[in-house]
Amino acid sequence: MSVPATVKLLFHSDLDDPAAWIPHLRREMPGLEVEVWPKVADPRDVDVAFIWTQPPEGLSTYTNLKAILALGAGINQLDLASLPSGVPLARLVDPMLAAAMADYCLYAVLHYQREFDRHARAQAERRWNHTLPRAKDGFRVGVMGLGEMGGTAARLIAGHGFPVRGWTRTPRTFAGISCFAGDEALGSFAAKSDLVICLLPLTAATRGILGKPLFDRLPAGAFVVNAGRGAHVVDADLVAALDSGRLGGAMLDVFREEPLPSGHPFWAHPLISVTPHVASFGDPRSATPQVVENVRRALAGRPLLNQVDVARGY
């Protein structure tokens, strides 16, 4: 379909580099003008917002917005309640985003199964720690959330030879993966997960799910990987479970406050690996077609791809 000669896009992100996006967007849509916050000539002229978070002053002055396109697969970084009502919101479901996430998760699985964490600690003590690891088929991986992210990660890890089980809020089936659903199945899911990976959306029902009750059901010495959202973790419960030996280690990519404050106990904990929200990242090359398609849909007043049900929260 045709596109108006000039379309104005607001870009706002602390994490993403507009220079990485603009050439790809303009190649697909030559009439696109990208205004990188805070250099916005007139907010009333902006058609579509392409943002990680809202600008600090909010979006209320952008009175002609036809769509808000999130710069991520999750939208919890946005303050949903303060978004302009009636403007459709879409998540960015970039195939590369899920592939990058799956690689992060596979790396974390190999890190703990092959005991690279122990080798790094031994190296710091100049200690030759020659122990042979558990075989892959004895290292059971539990994936929480089997959406675009979790499903891709679960498939990659299972294809790599690890036994994989999955847990979701509502029942799912997934070839090659033992599926568990709902609160009542969480304990039996956890009981045989030597490593759990959280890739759930953050909702009222999943907030704090990585806390003492779950940790107490995991096998002794199990590992926790969180690449969902920071608020999935009860920070004090995690530190306590590591300190008591209940858990063997944690790799965390997301935090309740980001950047993780320099005084936070996670930084210096010997059993925690902190990564700075890099498990997954949009790749302009693979994501541009979806962004451009959603700009076209917004201008035409059609439903967006991957439009968010704001009430459900994802």
Place this chain on the structure above:
Amino acid sequence: MSVPATVKLLFHSDLDDPAAWIPHLRREMPGLEVEVWPKVADPRDVDVAFIWTQPPEGLSTYTNLKAILALGAGINQLDLASLPSGVPLARLVDPMLAAAMADYCLYAVLHYQREFDRHARAQAERRWNHTLPRAKDGFRVGVMGLGEMGGTAARLIAGHGFPVRGWTRTPRTFAGISCFAGDEALGSFAAKSDLVICLLPLTAATRGILGKPLFDRLPAGAFVVNAGRGAHVVDADLVAALDSGRLGGAMLDVFREEPLPSGHPFWAHPLISVTPHVASFGDPRSATPQVVENVRRALAGRPLLNQVDVARGY
């Protein structure tokens, strides 16, 4: 074919646990008696030696040996010159051995491509280092050696989406991998390898190959992974190349002296990850059939599977 009622096997290894092997060996060959060094009733009764290294006193008192089966894919840990002459020697080519090695290499590739090394250093300084990594298709992996180990690793890494090139002493072809061969091609192989993995056999021609001339041909900031043998590396050249910024990091699993001496500079170097010779390990479950077959062949005087050409060195 039939097997004598009793066969005696000598087991000697500092690295491998005889208790992990004996049940599997005896299940396949009930008449097998395993004598774990130093508890050997009479060396003259031993039919086959299954060893990582020679026992300290050598094998000269084992006067009826029909075969020496190495407990590894490489045989450089054995002092070939002092082995009893005329006794055939075989490497252990366990399919799991190559799969475990390939996983180690894939882990190392993800470690550097996804900048987990930089994130760990940032964590030590409580620094939020949010940078996005190079895309996989821009992270070129060079594999040196395309035998059982190198070929399996190259296939896994290429299948995972990384561009892979291979280098061998003598020309090889390998689907999906750009192959280079011989000394004259080593420079052009290196020039486009953002990370090199050494999985070569150790011979006079490959000793010290991971040294200044090679490092100088790699792209600036390239990474080196050595899971071949310790003597492939010129230790001082590696430290100098890391200190000068020529190389960005190294992951090393094998060393000229093992265990790595506590005073060795590799231990404390911030750009070196030391792992204690765990990149690959025999799995008794998958390797037992080959060991038992070679015991049968030895008793029958037939050539062994994976028999070593001692003059060639592999």
